[in-house]
Amino acid sequence: MPNFDHYLMQSGWTAGHRAQAHSEARARFERDWYAAQAAEAQRQQQLASYEREYQQWADAQLAYARRYNADIVELTEGVRLRDPDSVVEYFSVALYASTAWPESFPRQVTAAYDSVAGQLVLDWELPAYSVVPEVKSVRYMPGTDQDKETLRPVSQRRALYRKVLAQCVLLVLHELFAADEPGALESVTLNGFVDGHDLTTGRPGHIYLATIMARRSTFLDLHLAQVDAGSCLADALRGQLSARPDQLTPVRPSRRPQEVGNRVVMRGSDEDPDLYEMDPIAFEDLVADLFRAMGMQAVTTQRSNDGGVDVDALDPTPIRGGKIVVQAKRYRNTVPPAAVRDLYGTVQDAGANKGVLVTTSRFGPGSHAFANGKPLELISGTELVDLLHRHGLRGRLGDGTRRTAVHSMPSVPDPRLFSRYKVLGMSWTGSVALDVCALVCRGNRVLSDDHFVYFKNPQTPDGSVRALRATAPDKAAICVSFDGLPDDADRFVLVAAIDPEVNPDADFSGFTDARIRLLDPALTELGRLEVSDGRQHETAVVLGSFHRRSNGDWNFVLGGRGYAGGLEELVQDFGIEVE
Structure with a gap:
């Protein structure tokens, strides 16, 4: 802070001007002192704001770490107790986390677990024949300024591909048994496949090129670094490998996951990678x-x-x-x-x-x-x-239960049902009071403030979307004419937020068993759309959105994106400025 003595020393005044100089020094000091006081108050205010933001971030990180660790403990305990879902989850993660499996190779698995026999049964995708390059070498010819390619002999390419497949099977078995610290696996049945066309029917599907049932005790006795992969697979482990995998000559798979009797879990084909957890x-x-x-x-x-x-x-x-x-x-x-x-x-x-x-x-x-x-x-x-x-790529935000992915409608097989006027009735379990709103968007931006339908704006200017009084069993309802939406709109988004006047301290932890009913104008139910459950600390959530396809049909996309800042934070994400 300013020191008045420094202002006196800077004056250098004579005895005749002492009073005037003293007054001027005092004025300069007071001006600078008040300015410094204001700056310090602003600094302290900003510092307090930063500290609050940091504490919120730290609390959120700590809560996430605790939830994550609790999930790990719960999963590990489930594996120890041989719970089928936990075992499949655990070993699927082990395969996906493998650093030995080449990044460019496919990672698709369908799995089930026989808890009585202690056997994991899985179909695992293997690399296609194209993984072995057709070209053996490339040499630059300076005289012609061209590259000369030398092709690999066909017999060599076939042999290399069979060797790669055998190595892949042994690697998957090794990764599974190595991860089995809880001791849940007595044996593993592995069926390796590639995507192709059935040569007898021409239909696309899985072509099985390898199959094996390996017991834990037998596999752990192997010295993998010293074996020939093909001989080990066929002789030591008594597995089967296609004689001509390059021609998709199939083998008959052993026990299939669908034959186990428990819930079959598929990963890698329909589940998008989590962008948060991506390398x-x-x-x-x-x-x-x-x-x-x-x-x-x-x-x-x-x-x-x-x-x-x-x-x-x-x-x-x-x-x-x-x-x-x-x-x-x-x-x-x-x-x-x-x-x-x-x-x-x-x-x-x-x-x-x-x-x-x-x-x-x-x-x-x-x-x-x-x-x-x-x-x-x-x-x-x-x-x-x-x-x-x-653009045909894959990605989601958050865990699989709340991922953004296109879901088919169980009771509505034809997306052309989204025409004329439809009523979307929303219901959920729990006493929490919610405001259900709708946004007419292009991409992730609302067309205008008037295209945000909520309690203060009950309908869009053209009337294509409007709020309705809900009838049981629904707790909220929105009426929408998909054919009547503006031509430049390609998304219709449904959101929900805690009513701060009714439940000022509530969050979405009390929001469960939520669903959207698709009704015709006579309120006859045409189908249902499931909605993800809520989470603690979230006060607003995107329930889902309808996307216009290139042919004019509409698909429903499950939402699940949550916001701790309520409806205000949510609508800001869609381009609405909140005063």
């Missing part, structure tokens, strides 16, 4: 794949000295195209405005036409305000998932 390099590769799927040239940069750029993209479109620098951030919390400012600096330094910041999280008002009018584009997590699905 950072894999996440950057996925973002680069997305830009390539959108018709651009894109490559990931080196991990060091990348200048703040994760993906370099080039849009070949004339006039509006050009160089694009991309940053990919796997965040769970809101991206700070500083990251957006840094991206703008990178765009200028790189001489790029545009900068794109892709995140698994969201952006606050400060980030959108800074990006406004600049060659920057901000893609939030929900927008990223939507873009991935639109």
